[in-house]
Amino acid sequence: MVSLGNGLLLSWGVFIDEYDANVYPGQLTELTWIGSLWYCLTNISGPFYIYMASKVDDRYIVAVSCLLSTLAMMMASLTNSVWQLYITQGIMSGIGSSLPWFSCMRGPQMWFSKHRGFAVGLTMSASGAGGRSFSYVTRACFNTIGYRWALRVLGFMQFGLLAVASITCWRLNPPAKNVPIVDVGDLKNKKFLVLLFIHFIGNFAFYIPSGFVPSFTRHLNLDPWLGANLSAIMSTFLFFSKIIIGYISDRVGRFNMAVICCSVSCIAHLAVWLTATSEGSMWAFAVLYGFFGGGYISMITAVIVEVVGLDRVESGTGWTFFAWSFGGLLGQPVAAAIVDRNGGDSRDYQGAIIFAGCLFFASASASMILRVVQGGWKIFKKV
Numbered sequence: 001m002v003s004l005g006n007g008l009l010l011s012w013g014v015f016i017d018e019y020d021a022n023v024y025p026g027q028l029t030e031l032t033w034i035g036s037l038w039y040c041l042t043n044i045s046g047p048f049y050i051y052m053a054s055k056v057d058d059r060y061i062v063a064v065s066c067l068l069s070t071l072a073m074m075m076a077s078l079t080n081s082v083w084q085l086y087i088t089q090g091i092m093s094g095i096g097s098s099l100p101w102f103s104c105m106r107g108p109q110m111w112f113s114k115h116r117g118f119a120v121g122l123t124m125s126a127s128g129a130g131g132r133s134f135s136y137v138t139r140a141c142f143n144t145i146g147y148r149w150a151l152r153v154l155g156f157m158q159f160g161l162l163a164v165a166s167i168t169c170w171r172l173n174p175p176a177k178n179v180p181i182v183d184v185g186d187l188k189n190k191k192f193l194v195l196l197f198i199h200f201i202g203n204f205a206f207y208i209p210s211g212f213v214p215s216f217t218r219h220l221n222l223d224p225w226l227g228a229n230l231s232a233i234m235s236t237f238l239f240f241s242k243i244i245i246g247y248i249s250d251r252v253g254r255f256n257m258a259v260i261c262c263s264v265s266c267i268a269h270l271a272v273w274l275t276a277t278s279e280g281s282m283w284a285f286a287v288l289y290g291f292f293g294g295g296y297i298s299m300i301t302a303v304i305v306e307v308v309g310l311d312r313v314e315s316g317t318g319w320t321f322f323a324w325s326f327g328g329l330l331g332q333p334v335a336a337a338i339v340d341r342n343g344g345d346s347r348d349y350q351g352a353i354i355f356a357g358c359l360f361f362a363s364a365s366a367s368m369i370l371r372v373v374q375g376g377w378k379i380f381k382k383v
Contacts, residue, residue, distance in 0.1 A: 015035075028215075034090045036330065036332050039324070041100050044325050045318075057157075058100075059166050067160075069097060071156065074152060135228050135231040136152050185312065192307050198328065199327060200323040206381045208335050211332045213234070217279075219347055258303060267288075269360060
């Protein structure tokens with residue numbers, strides 16, 4: 001339920017397309033900061049989560065998120081300027097999403113061992129289902145009842161989903177005692193630093209497609225509904241890929257799958273999206289990136305416990321997802337600045353696509369280094 005609720009993040013591209021075209025035209029760079037604050041703050045509580053969870057039960061943390069997330073959307077529906085959306089849909093909603101996220105991430109890593117990759121993938125796949133549903137709901141609301149009621153409808157949906165999560169979120173083990181506010185022990189692990197870099201650099205690129213594919217289709221003079229459909233299809237394949245790739249990784253190796261998913265995500269950007277000029281080519285990119293991009297997120301999460309050990313999985317998960325904050329905050333604004341660097345209607349989407357593709361190449365290279373350090377150079381070894 002938590003991942004499904006957080007699937008709302010994947011519908012941001014539909015929001016920014018509507019805001020840019022009909023609500024706050026000509027302010028694309030300013031608008032991207034709403035989503036950036038949202039993405040950044042969704043992971044901001046990582047280093048502090050274990051301390052919070054040692055003082056307060058997970059169910060209460062999720063309950064606070066339920067109320068804050070709903071309030072954020074309701075307040076966003078009353079705004080009249082971009083800076084007010086920074087506070088509501090950006091900051092408030094981001095913090096509301098952050099509170100339950102780490103309960104969702106650490107749970108399957110603690111409850112499962114042999115099938116950990118499959119369990120993590122299954123858990124995270126719900127964000128794809130949420131992204132698909134929210135993309136269609138959002139576009140339908142825009143076209144019928146307007147963007148203000150779209151925000152309210154999504155707020156009510158979040159309330160229902162997170163309310164269920166707050167009731168059903170159970171820990172495997174009791175919380176640790178005498179937990180420091182911030183535990184920096186994992187930063188002494190060299191392999192973990194490589195993994196931290198992968199999370200850090202990859203998130204600068206990960207949300208660029210979800211944020212810019214809808215506006216890119218409008219740039220190609222295609223039907224605006226295509227943007228919502230592409231966001232939905234990416235989310236659909238995110239859903240299936242996290243399950244399928246998670247299942248396969250338990251058999252061929254999670255580090256191996258991390259390298260493959262990073263590499264194919266890079267290829268999807270530089271060979272498919274970069275050359276796209278038609279509806280068909282955009283569908284191809286949405287399918288390819290949705291599948292392997294979703295697998296990428298699952299795999300770099302599933303290997304955390306293998307790098308830091310089960311006893312430090314909570315701290316490791318907190319730090320790696322905290323590393324997402326920087327890419328979440330700056331990734332889309334940097335891409336938007338590249339898109340708008342020529343000014344006017346002459347938008348440079350190709351520059352932004354190359355930027356994202358090169359970042360995935362860096363992630364793939366770092367994943368390969370981590371795989372070799374973990375398991376050696378033997379190509380067909382399960383690592």
